[in-house]
Amino acid sequence: MPESSRRQIFVTRELPGSALERLGQAHDVSVWPHRSPPTAAELLENVAGCDGLLTLLSDGIDEEVMQAAGAGLKVISNYAVGYNNIDLEAASRRGIRVGNTPDVLTDATADLAVTLLLGAARRVREASQEVSSGDWQTWEPAGLLGRELSGRTLGVIGMGRIGTAMAKRMVGGWNMKLLYTARSDRPKVDESLGGRRVELAELLRQSDFVSIHVALCDETRHLIDEAALAEMKSTAVLVNTARGEIIDQDALVRSLRDGGIFAAGLDVTTPEPLPPSHPLVKSPNALILPHIGSATDTARHEMAEIAVDNVLAGLNGQDLRCEVNLA
Numbered sequence: 001m002p003e004s005s006r007r008q009i010f011v012t013r014e015l016p017g018s019a020l021e022r023l024g025q026a027h028d029v030s031v032w033p034h035r036s037p038p039t040a041a042e043l044l045e046n047v048a049g050c051d052g053l054l055t056l057l058s059d060g061i062d063e064e065v066m067q068a069a070g071a072g073l074k075v076i077s078n079y080a081v082g083y084n085n086i087d088l089e090a091a092s093r094r095g096i097r098v099g100n101t102p103d104v105l106t107d108a109t110a111d112l113a114v115t116l117l118l119g120a121a122r123r124v125r126e127a128s129q130e131v132s133s134g135d136w137q138t139w140e141p142a143g144l145l146g147r148e149l150s151g152r153t154l155g156v157i158g159m160g161r162i163g164t165a166m167a168k169r170m171v172g173g174w175n176m177k178l179l180y181t182a183r184s185d186r187p188k189v190d191e192s193l194g195g196r197r198v199e200l201a202e203l204l205r206q207s208d209f210v211s212i213h214v215a216l217c218d219e220t221r222h223l224i225d226e227a228a229l230a231e232m233k234s235t236a237v238l239v240n241t242a243r244g245e246i247i248d249q250d251a252l253v254r255s256l257r258d259g260g261i262f263a264a265g266l267d268v269t270t271p272e273p274l275p276p277s278h279p280l281v282k283s284p285n286a287l288i289l290p291h292i293g294s295a296t297d298t299a300r301h302e303m304a305e306i307a308v309d310n311v312l313a314g315l316n317g318q319d320l321r322c323e324v325n326l327a
């Protein structure tokens, strides 16, 4: 690539695989070298003069960041399918293209939702703790009783890619009945699953397992609040692999403590990381993972390839491989 056509790219973290080498062959790439994300001030400093940004969900990309990059900024490529960390309207106003990395992480994230559902239902956290603490005394007929899965009802909140993949696993593998919510303009839902579309309140009242898969936006922030939790069965298990802010976490802590629901399995929290002293971490019936939904070697490598393709296309003024559009 001739020197004159090389552009300046800031990448907010090292990525697995060789995709960044491909980017570096075509452009001047600067990669944030630390394990922790850049602070807001460090981000502003590092984006200055950039034509492209490759960002993570932990980087807040607002208008101030776009302004700091300058008029040359053409593309923001998010290494995630969710893009709630990016001010899409500001990007659109400035003619900046925004990309994400859907599909390649669907199976990995659905698998993790299953892991959390099984783990929370069968009290894996408490059981494992019993072993490591030396409290395991004997085989007890009524010890650590969990919830049976087969034939029970799964409620999927948001039948998008991951919600559908989760439903397939639970309907096919555990013969579950399926309820789901969807927006009225949802183009299609896989009818082979035999699911029934219902309002959220009915889904919460009737489901034995509730799995959250909606995107985070104004309409879904605290969708699962105190009132929603109160609708759920006291035997129910709540799983969230979408975004932490979809649940009112204080209300969840109370519900788990007071027997409002049986257990929760969470890959996402507010904030991230969740401090070890947080009451949710102290709740024995909360199984919490550090946002590893897409963390398989295959998914993370493929996400890197798409994220780099998105930057390259955006700099060339072409449609991105996976482009996020304003609704």
Ligand code: NAP
Residues within 6 Å of the ligand: 081, 082, 083, 102, 103, 105, 106, 109, 157, 158, 159, 160, 161, 162, 163, 181, 182, 183, 184, 185, 186, 213, 214, 215, 216, 217, 219, 220, 241, 242, 243, 267, 268, 291, 292, 293, 294, 295
């Ligand atoms: P998707 O196919 O775009 O599905 C998004 C879902 O969100 C759809 O069901 C959609 O509803 C719903 N939705 C979007 N805007 C909404 C609104 N304003 N009100 C109500 N519902 C709305 O996305 P996906 O690939 O399945 O990913 C889903 C989410 O999972 C991502 O946004 C991300 O936050 C999260 N995620 C987490 C991890 C992790 O590591 N834990 C990994 C990947 C993804 P309709 O079905 O009615 O269109």
